[in-house]
Amino acid sequence: MQDRLHDIVRKLLGEGTIEYFIGYGAGSEPHRVVPCFVTSDHEVERLVWGPLCLQNLSKYVLQAKDLEGKAGVLVKGCDTRAIVELLKQHQIEREEVVVIGVACQGQVDPRTLEEVLGVPMEQVQGVEDAGDQFVVTIGEDERTVAKEQVLLGKCLYCRHPSAFEYDFTLGEIVPFSIDAGESEFAMVEELERLSVEERRAFWQKQFARCIRCNACREVCYACYCKECIFDRKMPRWLDKPPLLSENEIYHLIRAVHLAGRCIDCRECERVCPMNLPLSRLYKKVQKDIAELFDYEAGIELDEVPPLVSFELDDQDPFM
C-alpha cells in the first residue's frame, strides 16, 4: 500500500499537478507518526501508512488555498467526511485538492495500547495490521493484540461519506465493520442517565481543568473562521483567563457551532493535553442532531445542514 502511495505522489509531483502532498511521515522516533508535507521527490520516501496514522489531515488543505497550484492529501474514510463538509461549506473547491483515499482497517489508540501492553509507546518500534489483530514490535519481540481492544473510539463506529469520488484510492474504501458491543452513543447515554446535579458536577470539573490552549479549536476542520469570535476584542465574548465561566462559554459555544458539522473525528479529544473527555460532549451533539433532525454531517454532499433549514412539521414542544 505504502509503495503504491509513493508512486502516485511521485507521479503527481513530477507532473506538477500538486505543489505539495499532505501525508503521514515518520517522526524522530518510530512510534511517532506526524503530518508531513512532501514538496520534492526525494522526500516521498518519508511517507508512511499504517495503523498509527491518527491525524485527520483534511484541515491542512485549507492552508493550500494560498498556493497557486493544488495540494494532495491522504485521507482515511472518516477524514473524507471533513472534505465533504469543507466542500459543502464553500471552503475548498473540489478541483483545488487531489484526494487520495486509503482503505483503512482501524487505527490504534496509543493510550489504550500502552495500557493493554503495559509498555510506554516510546518502546514500540512499529505496529502492523493483521486482519482482526495488530502485530506490535517492541524492541526485538513481536506481540499481537486483538484489534477491538486497542482501536480508536471512532473506529468502532467507522463511517464514510456515501458517494465521494476520490482522485486515487489505495485499496478498496469500505467502512471498517466491527461489532462494538454497545451503541455508538453509549458513553452519552451513560451521562444522560445521571441526575442534573451529577452531570453539572462532572462537566464543571472538566471545564475547570481546561487551560484554554485552543488546541481543540485549531485542530478542528470546522473551525476555519478567519477571526474566531473568541479572539475578537469587541464584542468581548470571552475573557482570556481560563476561569470556569469563560471555559464553559468556550466549550458550549464551540459545541453549538459544531451542531450539524461535527463528523466524530475526535481529533479535539486526542490533542487535548488535559484529557478533557471532549468526544462525550460532541457525541451528544451528533446524537441530538441525528435524533432531532435525522442528519449526519459529512455523508451527503448536497444535503442542507439542519440548523440552516427547517421542516414545517418539526417537533414543537414549545407551544
Added chain:
Amino acid sequence: MAVEGSETGGNGFEPKILMFACNWCSYAGADLAGVSRLQMPANCRVIRVMCSARVRPEFVITALSKGLDGVVVLGCHPGDCHYSEGNYFTRRRGLFLKKLLEYVGIEPERFQVRWVSASEGAKFADTVAEVTRQVKALGPNRPRRNAQ
C-alpha cells in the same frame, strides 16, 4: 391567571431571568399584558429583538454561564412570523440547545422557548409567573465563583 405580585417569601432568593421578545408578536403580547394590568413577578427583564431568530444560542450560553438564573426566548407562533420563516429556525435552535444545556447540567427550566402572540397578554403573564416559579424552585444558578 398570573400570580398576584411576586412572593418575596421563601428563602428570599429572587432569580434574575433574561427574556428575548420578538418585536412583532411576543413584545406586543408583553405590552398587552401591561395594558391589561396583569400582575406578574418582577424577575424577568425583556430584551427586544426584531425576530426570535436573531437570538444567537451564544447569548443564551453566555447569559447562563455568567450566572443569570434563567433565559427565555419568546417568539411568534410558527406560521405567524412577520418574516415568514424566522421562528422555524428559533424552534430548531431551541430544540438543540435545550438538550445540550441539559446535558452539561443546566436544569431544563433555566432555558425555555415559548410562542406568545400579540393578543396573548395573559399567556405572557402566565409564562413569566411559571418560569419564575420554576427557576426559583431550582435556586440560584450556582454562583459561578471561579473554581480553579
Added chain:
Amino acid sequence: MSSQSVLVIGGGIAGIQASIDLANMGLQVYLVERTPSIGGRMAQLDKTFPTNDCSMCILAPKMIECAGHDNVHLLTYSEVDEVRGEAGDFKVTVRGKPRYIDLAKCTGCGECTEKCPRRVPDEFNMGLDKRKAIYMPFPQAVPRKMTIDAENCLYFAKGGCRVCEETCQAGAIDFEQQEEVLELEVGAIVIATGFDPYDPAALKEYGYGEIENAITGLEYERLICASGPTEGHLRRPSDGKVPQVIAFIQCVGSRDVNYKSYCSSVCCMHATKEAILANEHYPALRSFIFYTDMRAVGKQFQEYSIRAKDEYNVSYIRSRPGRITVDEQSSNPIVWYDETVFGEAGDSVRRVASKEVELVILCQALVPRGVHREMAENLGLELDESGFLAIQDRLACPVDTSVPGIFACGFCQSPQDIPDSVVQASAAAARVAELLSPNSRKPGDA
C-alpha cells in the same frame, strides 16, 4: 390638474388599506371614521380564517402605519356631511363630533375611565358587557385617546360629576369643546363603510332575544376573544357555564327571499373558525354546523374545513333548521331540523329530528352599514336591490360606482371577506391614481 387629495369614508381594514396605498402614492388622504377609533369590524374579531392569525396582531401594525403616515389625516369621531362637485374636484364638509378631550394632551392612560361612575353597554363587545361614559373603544385603539360619550355622560345629563376632569393629570378633559366642521377639497372619494350584522330577531323561529343561549356570530367572537368581556372564556349567557356542545346555524336571514336573498359569503368559514376556536379552548367540546352549501371557496378554505372535521370535533349537518326551542330548566336550546335517514334496503325517508345543545350561534346575514343608505343619497349613488352600492360594470371596473370619481370597496358594495376587501381597497387606490394622475384621460373612456 385635479386636486391631489382623496377622501376615504370608513376606517375599517378596507379604508385603512386604501388610505395607506393612496398615501404611499403621495396623495393627501382624509380618512373619516364615525367611531372614536379606526379598526372597524376586524378589530372585534379574535382570530381570522383560515390561518387563525390573531386578528389584532395583523391589524394593529396596519392601524399604526396608517395613523402615523405623514399623508394621512385621521378624522375620527366624524361624519361626512355634504358632498358637491364632480370627479377631480369635490367639495366635502366633514362634521367632527366633540370628544370633549384635548387630543394633544390625552395620553390614553385610562385613569379617568377607572374613576368614571357611569357604566353603559359596550358596543365594541356587542353589548355583552359595560364600558364607562369616558372610554376607549378597545385597548389597542388608534388614536389611543379617550372619548366622552355625551349621551351617557352624567355631566351632560344632569350637570355635576366631572370626576374625570379631576383625575386627569394631563388636564386633557375639555367640556367646552364644540363640534368642528371641516371644508375639504378632494379629487376622488373612496367608500369603505363595511357592514352591520342583520338583526336575527326578525326570524322569530330562531327565538333570538327570547332564548338566552342563542347568540349571534359576532357576540360569540367577543366571548371567545382574550380581550373580550369574559377574557376568552366561552361563558354562555344564561348561567355562565362553559358549553360542551354548541350548534351553528348558517344563512340566518341570508339566501332567504323574505329577508336577504344574497349569500353573505363569509359566514360559512366564520362558523368553521369559531367552531375550531371553541374546540381549541375546550378540547372536549363538540360543535355542529347546520348548513345548506358549505361555501369554502377561498385559498386554503377547503383544507381548513377538512381540519375542522378531522381535528376539532366539528360535524357538518346539511339541513336548514326550522325552529329552536329551549328546555326550561336547563335553558339548553333545542334545534329542530329535517334529516334523511337511509334504511338498509337503500331506501330513505326524511323526518324531523332535534338536537339539544348548550349554546346556539346564529350566523346572521351581513348588510351594508345602517348609515350607508342616507350617505348614498347624499352622494347621489345608486344602490342595488340588496342595498349594496351599485357597480356599473362589475367585470371591467369592479370598484367604480355610478358616480364618476367615487369608488367603493369592501362589504359596502358586495359581500366579501377580508382578503377580497383588501384587494378592492388597493384596486380603488389604483383607480383614484389613474383619475388624478396628470396625463390621464377623462375617466369616461377608461
Added chain:
Amino acid sequence: MPKTRVGVFVCHCGNNIGGVVRVPEVVEDARHLPNVVCVEDNLYTCSEEGLSSIKEQIAEQNLSRVVVASCTPRTHEPLFKEACEEAGLNRYLFEFVNIREHCSWVHRHDPARATEKAKELVRMGVAKARYLEPQEEFESEVFPAALVVGGGVAGMTAALSLANQGIQVYVVEREEKLGGLVRELRTLFPTEQDTGELLSPLMEQVRGHPQITVYLGSEVENVEGFIGDFQVTVGSDGQNSELQVGTVIVATGAQELRPSGMYGYSTLPNVVTQLEFEESFKSGADLPPNVVMINCVGARVPERTYCGRFCCSTAIKNAIWLKEQDPDAKVSVLHRDVMAYGVDIEDSYRGAMELGVRFLRYDIQNPPQVLGAKRAEAVKVQHQLMGKEVILPADLVVLTTPLVPREDSERLSKMLKVPLGTEGFFLEAHLKLRPIEFSTDGIYVCGSARYPSSIPESVSQAYAAAAKAGIPIRDGSVRVEAITVFCDERTCSACGNCVEVCPFGAVELEEGKFGRIASVSVAQCKGCGCCVAACPSGAMQQRGFDDRQLLSMIGALAEGMVSGGGR
C-alpha cells in the same frame, strides 16, 4: 472618537410609572452609569413639553446618545426619534426602555422590586445605547417602468392601470394574441355579455396605449436584481431583448383541468369540459335535448383539495344559456355544494332553478357514473336528499373542472425567487392582508396565477397589483429602515449559512476584496437578523441589534452575579 455623551430621560407618565416606580431613585442610579452626562425625569416625556426638554438637552449637553425610559417603543419610538432628529441627532442614536407596560403596570403591588427592575432596565438601555451608531436609511433608485408577465384579462387590466398612471409598461404574452383564458369563452357571467364586449376594448387600448409595449409569442428568460432595478431578459422567437424595470406583476393565469380518465372524458366523444362546451356548442351547433353537468370534477378531492371557486358559476351560466336556447331542454347539474357566494351568483343560481335547471346533490363516497359504451347515454347518481338512485338520460355530459396551475409556474417562480404554495399556485406574502404581494418586495401577483379567481376578482386584483406596483415607481426611491444586516468583509469566512437561512434571498456569496464573502442586498433585507444568529464568526451584524449591543445588555444584567461577569 469623541467620548460618548448619553442623556437619560425617565418618564413618570402621570402616575402610571411614577405611582409604582420610585423615579428619583432610578434617576440617581442612572447618574453614575459610565458615559451618562445628564439624567432628567418629566411628568410626560411624550408630551410637547417633554419632547422639547429632550431637544434642549441634546443641544445644551451636546448629547451623542438619548435613552428614554417610559412606555412601549411600538407606539412612541417614531415620536422620540423625530424629536432627536429635529435636534440634529441621528435618529438611530436613540434607545427606548419600557418601564410602563413591562414594569410599573405589571408590578403594582411590589414598588420596591419594580424600582429595582426599572433601574436595571435603564442600565441595560444605557449599555446598549453606548454602542449605537448613526445610520443612514438606504435609498435605492426605482427605475420608472413595470413588467407584466401574461396578457390575459388580469395582465391587460394591470398594464392599462399602470399606463394610465403615466408609467411605462412592458407586457410579455406567451401566445400570439392577447386575451388569455377568457378569449376561449363566448358569453360572460353574470352580465351575459359577449366576450368581445369585454376583451376588444381592453386589447385595443393595450395595443394603442403609448406607454405600453407588448411582446407577443415571447417568454421571460431570466430575471436578475431586486426592487427598483430588475434586469429582465425576454426571449421572442430566438432573439432576446433586455428590459430594465422597477417592479414586476405576475399575471400568468391558470389552465382548465382536462380530467382524463374521469367520467369517460377523452374516451366518450360526448363528454366534454365546460370550456369545450363553450367553444363547440355556443357557435351554433345543434343543441342536445338532455344535458347533464357534473361539478367538482377533480376538485375537493384528496389529491387536489382546493375548490375551483367560480366553476359552479360557469356551470350555472351555461345551464341558463342552454335553457334560454331551448326551454324544453332537460338540464341537470350534479353538485356537492353550489358555491354561489355573493349577490350575483346566488341570483343566477335561483334564476337557473326558476328556468327548470335541476340541481342534484351527490356524495363524494359514491360519485355519479356515466353509462354508455361508445357514447355517453345516461348518468346514474345516488340522490342524496331522496336517498335513491336516479338515472338521468344524457346526450351530452359536461364536466365542470377547476383551474390548475400552469406547468411552467415552477420556472417563473425560480427566476423571480418567489415561492409556490402547496397546490402549485404562487404563494402570497400574507393570505389575509397582503394577498397580491410577495414577501420579496417589488413583485406582485394577480388573477388565477395566485388562486382560481372569477373575472371581476381577477380584474380587482389586477388593479390592486397596479396600485402596489405603481407606488415605488411614483415614489422614485425605496427607503429601507436602517435595521438591515451588513457583512464585515475582513472576518467573513464564506461558510454560506447566511445564504441558506435568509427568508428573502437577500444574501449571496460573491468575490470581495478579502476573497469570497457574503454580500447583502440592502434593498431586499428585511432586518429579521436570522442570518446574524446563523453566522459562527460574527461577521454578519444587524444595525441597531448587533452583538456588541445585545451582549452589553446581557453584561449589564449579569453585573455582580459573579466575578467574571461580562462587560
Added chain:
Amino acid sequence: MERKKLQKSDLSRWLDRIAQEHELIGPSEDDGVIRFQPVESSAEIAVEFANSLIPPKSLFFPAVESLFSFHKRGKDIELEATEPLDRDRVVFGIRNCDVQSLSLLDYVFGQDLEDVYYQERRARTALIALACPTPPRSSCFCTTFGIDPLSSDGSDVLLTDVGDVYLVDVVTEKGEGLVSLAEDLFPGLTDDEARQLQPRPVEMKKVDISQLREKVEALWEDEYWHKMSLPCLGCGICTYVCPTCHCFDIVDVGSTLEGERYRCWDSCMYSDFALMASGENPRPTKRERIRNRYFHKFSTFPSRYGSGYACVGCARCLIHCPGGMEITEVIKDILAKESISE
C-alpha cells in the same frame, strides 16, 4: 552537607510530616494528567512518572491569578489586594530540568523588575528535587542544554533513587530544616555505602548547540521557516507546557462598577498575540510566529538576560504537539544549515 540516606518506604512518612508543617505540593494525577498541585497526604503523590504535563512553573507563575479587585462606590474606587500565601510551601518530585527552568524564570521576574507575586511564591517555597530515573524518557534532551539530570544545584534537597533507598543531598538551610523534621529517617552513609551507592549515570543523546545562536540568527530570512511551519496548528500547547515560557496577558474581568484584574498565560503562537490596537499584526501568519518563538528561545532571551538558552530539554512541547513539531529536529535543521548570512 554530607550525603544522607532515606529508605524508600520512609518517604511517605517524611512527606506526611512535612505536610503537617507546610503546604505539601507534589505531582498528582487526575484523569490521566499529572500536574503539580497541593496534596493532603503523600498517598496522592504519583510515584513513577517521567514528568508532569503542566510544569511546576505554574506554582510560581500560575495560569491565572487575581492581581487585585476593585469596587466603585459612587465617585471613589476601592482597591483590594489578593491575600498572600497563608503557609510556606514544599514542592516534592520536581525534576532538575524544571528546577533550571525556575532559575531562567528568576531572570524574567526578578532581573530588572521585581514581580512581587512571583518573588513571594519563590521565596516561600522549598524544592525537593527527584533525580530522573535511568533510562530517562526517550524524548528528553536536557543534557544538550548542559543540564545534569542528577545535579542538585537550585534545589533545597535532592533525592536520587539507587534501588530500595534514596541518596539524599541536602543543599540549603531550608533543605536542612525539612530533613530535620524527621531527622531519624536520614541516617548517614557508611563508607562502603557511599562508595557503592552511586547514582547511575544518565545516557542521553546530545547535540552540540554552541553554534545554535549564531546559526539561528542567520536564518531570519530563510525559506526554512515556511516549510517547517506547515504542520503547526497555531494552538498554545507548546507554550503552556513549556517550563520556560513566561508571556502573560492582563485583563480586567467584571464590569465598570466592580471586578478583578487577572493575569493569565498568553501564547505567542496565538494569531492575536501580537495584534495591535491599530489592527496591525507584525506576525500575521504561523511562519513568523514560529520563527519568533525559536528566535526568542535561542537568541533574544540569552542576549536579553545573558543567560543560557530558554530551553531545558524537558521535551514536553515535543510530546504534546498535535502537529508533530519536534524542537530537537528544528535544532538539528538549524545547525545543519550552512551559515549563508555572509
